[in-house]
Amino acid sequence: MSAASMVPGLGRRVGSLRSERRWALITAYVSLIIAAIVMLAPPLYMLLTSLKTSAEIADLGGNPWLIRTPTLENYTALLGNEMFRGFFINSILVTVMVVIVTMVISVLAAFALARMKFWGSQVLATGVFLTYLVPDTLLFIPLYQIVGGLGLLNSIWGLVLVYPTLTVPFCTWIMIGYFASIPKELDEAALIDGANWMQMLTRIFIPVALPGIIAATIFAFTVSWAAFVYPTAFITQPDSMPLTIGVVSQLIRGDTFAWGQLMAGALLAALPPVIVYAFLMDYYIAGLTAGATKG
Amino acid sequence: MAQVTLRKIIKEYEGGVQAVKGIDLDIADHEFVVLVGPSGCGKSTTLRMIAGLEEITSGEIDIGGAVVNDVPPRDRDIAMVFQNYALYPHMSVYENMAFGLMLRKFPKEEIRRRVENAAKILDIGMLLDRKPKALSGGQRQRVAMGRAIVRDPKVFLFDEPLSNLDAKLRVQMRTEIKKVHQTVRTTTVYVTHDQVEAMTLADRVVVMNHGVIEQVGPPQELYHHPRTRFVAGFIGSPAMNFIPATVEARSGGLVLRLPQGIELAVPAARVAKYQAYAGKQVTFGIRPEHLTDTQHVSKADIAIFNAAPEVVEPMGMETLAHIRMEGAEICARLDPTVPAAPGVPMPLAADMGNMHLIDDATGLVI
Numbered sequence: 070m071s072a073a074s075m076v077p078g079l080g081r082r083v084g085s086l087r088s089e090r091r092w093a094l095i096t097a098y099v100s101l102i103i104a105a106i107v108m109l110a111p112p113l114y115m116l117l118t119s120l121k122t123s124a125e126i127a128d129l130g131g132n133p134w135l136i137r138t139p140t141l142e143n144y145t146a147l148l149g150n151e152m153f154r155g156f157f158i159n160s161i162l163v164t165v166m167v168v169i170v171t172m173v174i175s176v177l178a179a180f181a182l183a184r185m186k187f188w189g190s191q192v193l194a195t196g197v198f199l200t201y202l203v204p205d206t207l208l209f210i211p212l213y214q215i216v217g218g219l220g221l222l223n224s225i226w227g228l229v230l231v232y233p234t235l236t237v238p239f240c241t242w243i244m245i246g247y248f249a250s251i252p253k254e255l256d257e258a259a260l261i262d263g264a265n266w267m268q269m270l271t272r273i274f275i276p277v278a279l280p281g282i283i284a285a286t287i288f289a290f291t292v293s294w295a296a297f298v299y300p301t302a303f304i305t306q307p308d309s310m311p312l313t314i315g316v317v318s319q320l321i322r323g324d325t326f327a328w329g330q331l332m333a334g335a336l337l338a339a340l341p342p343v344i345v346y347a348f349l350m351d352y353y354i355a356g357l358t359a360g361a362t363k364g
Numbered sequence: 365m366a367q368v369t370l371r372k373i374i375k376e377y378e379g380g381v382q383a384v385k386g387i388d389l390d391i392a393d394h395e396f397v398v399l400v401g402p403s404g405c406g407k408s409t410t411l412r413m414i415a416g417l418e419e420i421t422s423g424e425i426d427i428g429g430a431v432v433n434d435v436p437p438r439d440r441d442i443a444m445v446f447q448n449y450a451l452y453p454h455m456s457v458y459e460n461m462a463f464g465l466m467l468r469k470f471p472k473e474e475i476r477r478r479v480e481n482a483a484k485i486l487d488i489g490m491l492l493d494r495k496p497k498a499l500s501g502g503q504r505q506r507v508a509m510g511r512a513i514v515r516d517p518k519v520f521l522f523d524e525p526l527s528n529l530d531a532k533l534r535v536q537m538r539t540e541i542k543k544v545h546q547t548v549r550t551t552t553v554y555v556t557h558d559q560v561e562a563m564t565l566a567d568r569v570v571v572m573n574h575g576v577i578e579q580v581g582p583p584q585e586l587y588h589h590p591r592t593r594f595v596a597g598f599i600g601s602p603a604m605n606f607i608p609a610t611v612e613a614r615s616g617g618l619v620l621r622l623p624q625g626i627e628l629a630v631p632a633a634r635v636a637k638y639q640a641y642a643g644k645q646v647t648f649g650i651r652p653e654h655l656t657d658t659q660h661v662s663k664a665d666i667a668i669f670n671a672a673p674e675v676v677e678p679m680g681m682e683t684l685a686h687i688r689m690e691g692a693e694i695c696a697r698l699d700p701t702v703p704a705a706p707g708v709p710m711p712l713a714a715d716m717g718n719m720h721l722i723d724d725a726t727g728l729v730i
Binding site: 255257262273 | 415416417436437438442443444446447448450451452453454463464467468511515
């Protein structure tokens with residue numbers, strides 16, 4: 070009797086579960102491979118282009134996916150360029166400060182909103198999230214007025230001031246979810262043990278919610294590192310530019326594109342987030358899903 | 365160590381729902397008091413109000429001679445053991461136990477001495493470096509108790525601490541808790557819905573129902589002299605049998621007329637007490653162990669009647685016979701050697717010296 074024979078009364082083939090599973094796997098693999106190709110083709114093309122000479126890039130004759138004369142000249146030119154190093158340092162400075170400001174505000178706000186029941190706390194929690202839904206393309210004109218009014222145009226401090234409007238709402242939301250998943254008895258035990266609110270936050274909540282805090286930190290880091298609209302609007306002088314706009318503004322002169330260096334610059338700019346994700350991916354996923362799955 | 369006094373405590377939630385309706389309770393120094401009752405009876409709310417985790421709507425809570433209504437939990441000098449242990453997951457067992465002392469800025473040597481002493485009492489000395497996730501349920505519960513013991517507080521509060529444990533471990537930990545109390549003698553308020561826990565642990569049991577105290581007393585008193593039908597039915601397992609009955613005067617004495625024409629004579633000693641109820645409908649209450657087979661009784665005040673068990677449950681040391689009567693389902697505890705079979709009528713002996721009569725109008729035991 071074969072495994073796929075009919076069972077009387079059941080009306081379906083025994084072993085169909087195994088074949089269903091096989092088809093599910095095949096479908097999953099095919100979809101994932103297609104998705105991976107679509108996602109990875111642009112960075113791969115960037116990498117290939119960054120390793121070509123300008124002459125080879127301009128030559129439309131050959132296969133664009135092959136490198137005839139590989140070179141690191143685009144990278145050495147960029148890394149040897151003081152202005153490019155300045156963009157990098159600006160990005161690092163802005164990002165580190167934004168991450169610190171964001172985490173201090175979001176952790177305190179989330180702790181208050183998740184644990185200290187006060188009048189309007191629910192509305193406030195929802196309000197925080199709603200502000201995240203307002204796109205930066207809508208906000209940059211009024212923010213330009215504010216940043217300009219404070220005399221912070223063309224200053225990285227202007228960016229440190231406005232980036233948290235993008236990062237704080239979502240990070241607060243993540244942290245509210247995470248703090249809410251911590252059993253209420255834990256803070257009651259801490260209260261009885263003699264902790265005040267601040268000790269409860271620093272000694273219990275922050276250590277217990279570390280995966281959530283790491284997830285929020287990665288988010289703030291990514292948003293701040295990749296921000297494009299605000300620096301485009303607020304920064305016009307190269308010495309204050311972060312990488313995202315520095316690369317574009319300095320390597321595109323009129324209708325002349327330094328493609329090799331542009332691609333090398335973009336890849337170098339993408340490197341820090343890739344490294345951060347690679348090391349902290351597990352924490353990131355745990356942090357994002359914690360509020361959703363714990364009772 | 366301290367006494368705890370509750371005066372006219374009311375807890376009202378938003379929307380006017382009263383969880384606790386003006387209770388009074390005096391707990392003596394060193395006493396082990398168990399609050400017991402069904403879900404929603406207000407026992408946990410009462411405990412949380414003593415802890416300061418729940419504000420009281422009105423009334424007065426006094427711990428060790430000082431009113432603590434507005435004192436925050438950390439300044440009440442109490443320690444609490446929670447149902448889900450509430451151990452700090454990122455701290456080792458040692459750190460969990462030491463946390464409260466560290467916050468109170470105790471010297472390191474003193475902290476070490478207290479933690480090691482508590483660990484010795486609870487037999488968890490070898491677990492001090494472990495994290496809570498590496499412990500079994502019973503070990504976690506011990507650590508939670510250790511955290512309370514090291515503080516040497518005025519009062520221990522236990523909120524259903526054994527509910528998350530399996531049946532065997534629960535019995536074992538129950539004994540542990542009793543042992544610990546006998547060692548440290550700290551005034552203890554313990555909340556449970558399990559009447560067996562209440563009976564075995566308590567110096568005094570407080571039975572609560574619908575936000576009020578039904579009865580306070582030592583376990584044996586509650587068992588043998590319940591004041592209300594609720595207490596009579598709640599304390600004891602299997603529960604007391606309740607059978608609708610009519611009191612009838614019969615040649616200088618009284619008899620109880622039960623359904624199916626069963627008549628049981630009221631002992632002479634109780635006639636005067638029940639005389640006023642002659643001709644009235646009441647509820648006859650009798651515990652399963654006082655309703656037994658006729659072969660193993662030799663007492664006076666025995667009334668015998670015939671009944672056919674519907675279900676027979678041999679338990680080893682005894683056999684439970686469940687009998688359906690008109691208006692009641694009753695349970696009898698038989699000697700395991702007595703042959704009992706479903707549907708086969710057998711004589712049953714009711715020990716009327718241990719009977720209870722309940723006034724249907726008031727719900728009070730007469």
